[in-house]
Amino acid sequence: MGYQYGFEKLDVWKDARSFVSEIYLTANHFPPDEKYLLTSQICRAAVSVVSNIAEGVSRSSTKEKIRFIEVSYGSLMEVYCQLCIALDLKYITNNELESLKLNIDKIANKLTALVKAYNKMNKTTV
Numbered sequence: 001m002g003y004q005y006g007f008e009k010l011d012v013w014k015d016a017r018s019f020v021s022e023i024y025l026t027a028n029h030f031p032p033d034e035k036y037l038l039t040s041q042i043c044r045a046a047v048s049v050v051s052n053i054a055e056g057v058s059r060s061s062t063k064e065k066i067r068f069i070e071v072s073y074g075s076l077m078e079v080y081c082q083l084c085i086a087l088d089l090k091y092i093t094n095n096e097l098e099s100l101k102l103n104i105d106k107i108a109n110k111l112t113a114l115v116k117a118y119n120k121m122n123k124t125t126v
Contacts, residue, residue: 007057012110016050016072019103023079026100030091038091042082048075049107062122066115073111080104 007013023046027039049072056068083100086092092100 005054005058007054010053010057010114012107012114013050013053013057015103015107015110016053016076019107020046020050022100022103026083026086026092026096030086034091038082038086038089042079042086045075045078045082048072049079053111062118066118069111069115069118073108073115076104076107076111 020043024043027042030039052068052072052075056065056072059065059068080101083092083097087094087097
């Protein structure tokens with residue numbers, strides 16, 4: 001495969017990347033009239049999770065790294081909120097939501113751990 005960027009080596013980035021595919025597959029089953037509404041919003045938010053991990057890890061300052069990881073976490077919570085709305089509208093089942101939430105929880109925990117690691121590194125370099 002050749003050279004890998006730093007973010008490509010992170011399990012959280014790999015998990016978030018796979019999660020995007022899950023969200024797209026799920027959103028494909030939403031009604032056609034949601035194409036430019038909830039479908040678009042949930043897909044953009046999922047892409048934002050993985051994109052902000054990549055951008056944050058690529059930053060040079062720890063403060064910026066943390067800021068982008070926090071934005072990624074916020075986008076992840078946005079996806080969860082939108083999935084709850086999809087459940088309310090009966091676009092997905094409770095089982096589908098629970099399955100997706102397992103991945104959300106896993107990614108959220110890894111993002112939190114990454115922020116803690118950056119904070120710890122920052123304290124040792126100050």
